[in-house]
Amino acid sequence: MARLLRPARPPGILTRALRRVVDPRFYLKLVMGVAVLGLILIPTLADLANAALKPVAGDGGTCRIIRVVDGDTVSLMCPEEGLHSARLLGFDTPEKFSPNCMAEFVAAERASWALRTLIQKADRLSLTHDGIDQYGRALVKLELDGMDVAGLMVQAGHARVNNGGPRGSWC
Numbered sequence: 668m669a670r671l672l673r674p675a676r677p678p679g680i681l682t683r684a685l686r687r688v689v690d691p692r693f694y695l696k697l698v699m700g701v702a703v704l705g706l707i708l709i710p711t712l713a714d715l716a717n718a719a720l721k722p723v724a725g726d727g728g729t730c731r732i733i734r735v736v737d738g739d740t741v742s743l744m745c746p747e748e749g750l751h752s753a754r755l756l757g758f759d760t761p762e763k764f765s766p767n768c769m770a771e772f773v774a775a776e777r778a779s780w781a782l783r784t785l786i787q788k789a790d791r792l793s794l795t796h797d798g799i800d801q802y803g804r805a806l807v808k809l810e811l812d813g814m815d816v817a818g819l820m821v822q823a824g825h826a827r828v829n830n831g832g833p834r835g836s837w838c
Contacts, residue, residue, distance in 0.1 A: 738778025757817030759829035761837040768838035778825040
């Protein structure tokens with residue numbers, strides 16, 4: 668009779684592993700972890716590597732591209748202006764932070780990575796300031812190895828030519 672009332676032994680390692688695999692919360696945590704890694708951590712590390720290794724010659728001294736915000740916006744650290752946001756001139760890319768559909772968000776991620784890759788592969792980076800837009804961002808023309816980044820992004824299919832006109836839909 669005493670054997671029937673004693674507590675069951677704790678589950679073994681195999682039983683605990685099987686319970687974890689069939690638990691839907693495990694998969695939700697896995698997807699969340701992959702999303703954080705892919706959308707936040709890896710882009711941040713890539714931007715930091717570019718900032719450390721790629722100085723940008725500008726009309727106000729040597730700047731650094733600290734972060735690629737999206738395919739046509741970067742954060743710059745310049746000696747005179749400090750940290751500020753800059754809109755790259757001559758092209759338009761999909762919006763990452765207010766997309767109208769999932770296709771636009773995916774295209775925005777691709778454009779961001781295309782810009783990061785172009786910056787990483789370039790030997791010489793230079794920028795020219797050209798005023799400030801309505802959102803307070805500096806308007807800059809970025810050249811990579813003497814070629815305008817706008818043409819490279821449009822040619823690769825990640826952007827459209829834009830000289831200040833109305834934006835089209837990416838959906």
